[in-house]
Amino acid sequence: MKKIILIVLIGFVIYKQFFSLEEVVSSENKFKIELPFKPNIKTDVNNLPNIGRLKITSYEMRKDELFCSVSVTDYLDNNDPMGEIEDTIRPTKRHLTKGFGGKISSEDYIFSGAVKGYEINLLAKNNKLVKSRTFIYENHVYSLLCSFSKAQTTDVDTIMQSFSFI
Structure with missing residues (x-):
């Protein structure tokens, strides 16, 4: 019994060493x-005809087969929200299937606190998994995206569940 406890403890320490999370605020x-x-944080401002200026800030991390990003789009020329969450569903589906190939395996409405969002899961043509979540909060659109191997599913779920508004 002591050996089992010791093995579990060592496994936990190794797991924490290779997959400990850092809070980004x-x-x-x-x-x-x-x-x-x-x-890595990158900010661009794009001036789109007939729309106006959009500020896009991306927070991206990549290691081996795991890529995750949070992109925040802010409409600079207006303080009104950029539409409803339903306005983002079709374009997001189109961009995911065009960009990653493959097909959508599941999709549904989700919530982060009281903020409604939409989640899309995709099996990409290279057998990678892709999870996307989109939220509209105040005048910002938040897009979370992770591309990962099946072995990292639990880790990606933990990352996605940690997202919250402040």
Whole structure:
């Protein structure tokens, strides 16, 4: 029995060493999430004809077969929300299937606190899994995306569940 407890304890320590999460907090973009590594942060402002200026801030991390990102889009020329969550579903499906290939395995409405979102799971043509979540909060659109191997499913679920608004 002592050997089993020791093996479980060693396994837990090794797991924590290779998959410990770091909390990323963005007070400007009003969210927090736990990621395995500190993300690279990039901000671009695009001026789109007939739409206006969009500020897109991406928080991206990649290691081996795991890629995760949080992209926050802010409509700079208007303080109104950029539509409803339903307005994002079809374009997100189209971009996921075009970008990753494969087919959608599940989709449904989800919530982060009281904020309604939409989750899409995809089996990509390279046998990778893709999980996407989209939320509209105040005048920001939040897009969470992870591409991963089947062995990382639990880890990605933990990352996605850690996302919350502040």
